[in-house]
Amino acid sequence: MNSVPSYVSISWSRDELTIIDQTLLPEKEVYLELTSHRQVWDAIKKLKVRGAPAIGIAGAYGLYLGISPLPENDPALFLHQAEEIASYLNSSRPTAVNLSWALDKIVHKLMRASDLPVATLKKLALQTAMEIHEEDRQLCKRIGESGVALIPDAARILTHCNTGSLATAEFGTAFSVILHAFRQHKLNHVWVDETRPLLQGARLTAWELKKAGIPFSLNIDSAAGFLMQQGEVDLVITGADRIAANGDTANKIGTYSLAVLANRHRIPFYVAAPYSTIDLQIENGNNIEIEMRSADEVSHFGEKKTAPEGIDVYNPAFDITPGELITAIITERGILKPDYSKSIQTYFG
Numbered sequence: 001m002n003s004v005p006s007y008v009s010i011s012w013s014r015d016e017l018t019i020i021d022q023t024l025l026p027e028k029e030v031y032l033e034l035t036s037h038r039q040v041w042d043a044i045k046k047l048k049v050r051g052a053p054a055i056g057i058a059g060a061y062g063l064y065l066g067i068s069p070l071p072e073n074d075p076a077l078f079l080h081q082a083e084e085i086a087s088y089l090n091s092s093r094p095t096a097v098n099l100s101w102a103l104d105k106i107v108h109k110l111m112r113a114s115d116l117p118v119a120t121l122k123k124l125a126l127q128t129a130m131e132i133h134e135e136d137r138q139l140c141k142r143i144g145e146s147g148v149a150l151i152p153d154a155a156r157i158l159t160h161c162n163t164g165s166l167a168t169a170e171f172g173t174a175f176s177v178i179l180h181a182f183r184q185h186k187l188n189h190v191w192v193d194e195t196r197p198l199l200q201g202a203r204l205t206a207w208e209l210k211k212a213g214i215p216f217s218l219n220i221d222s223a224a225g226f227l228m229q230q231g232e233v234d235l236v237i238t239g240a241d242r243i244a245a246n247g248d249t250a251n252k253i254g255t256y257s258l259a260v261l262a263n264r265h266r267i268p269f270y271v272a273a274p275y276s277t278i279d280l281q282i283e284n285g286n287n288i289e290i291e292m293r294s295a296d297e298v299s300h301f302g303e304k305k306t307a308p309e310g311i312d313v314y315n316p317a318f319d320i321t322p323g324e325l326i327t328a329i330i331t332e333r334g335i336l337k338p339d340y341s342k343s344i345q346t347y348f349g
């Protein structure tokens, strides 16, 4: 499959990181040119760039943007400042492990090469960011190729949040499986959860599916159970922000409810993610930090207030789906099945 979407979520050229501003979609297709690590931090925090793999890629370029103006006469100071910039970028959003994974990868490379001149270390950081970017494109393509084997003919797939090219270097994770199924004429329909409160399903997945010419309907999140009860859903597939060593998975708020519903209706529930989303340091989902976001996202609909002034709001951005509710985890190296404690270990060799 060689087709490239008519938009690019992240690109790098001449010391500038260009991202499509995902907060303005689908109304406006605006590209932002980021030239400092502070701008990258802000773009990640405000979800201008979002989706676990995409924030890892943006963070990696952000680290390069942060270190490139640093003086080159004191290597020890340079490495110390590089670590500080990495930790600053990592503070933008806590749940998706891809961000710390990408930043750690670059910092470790710099540490291992610390006897090289600082100018060379800077080039090494940029080269690694570009490798992370290109690798993600390949991983996502392979996730689609391996996941399509799980899709029955004439499949009706329900998905949540946005997992497409916008959320990755290209192709997406769960979206890549959907795209491959469509190309192989195995897809009947996609049900798209709108994904309250920030509407990544309505604004972004619907936009990407429409551009790809894939048949879909947009539904409110709370219609998912009714759709399953009516026999309209053959499988559910989502992405992931962090997968613990036992398969427990953090993903967009509402994913856990979908997994419970799928289980109740004996519908397969799949998670698609690259190896960079699996965190072996985290034993189980209880130890994954869940980002809490501002009250305004729930008490307002855009500019319009939809709740009384001054009330308390609960707004976690993610939830944890226990591994026992996940039928399989689709990776670039094939399909992982329960017991995930074992299959994930085997996967990492």
Ligand code: MRU
Pocket: 047, 050, 051, 052, 053, 096, 160, 161, 162, 163, 164, 167, 168, 172, 173, 174, 200, 238, 239, 240, 241, 251, 252, 253, 317
């Ligand atoms: O808050 P967001 O929009 O960054 O949340 C994104 C998700 O939950 C995605 O499902 C996940 O990152 C997988 S992206 C391929």
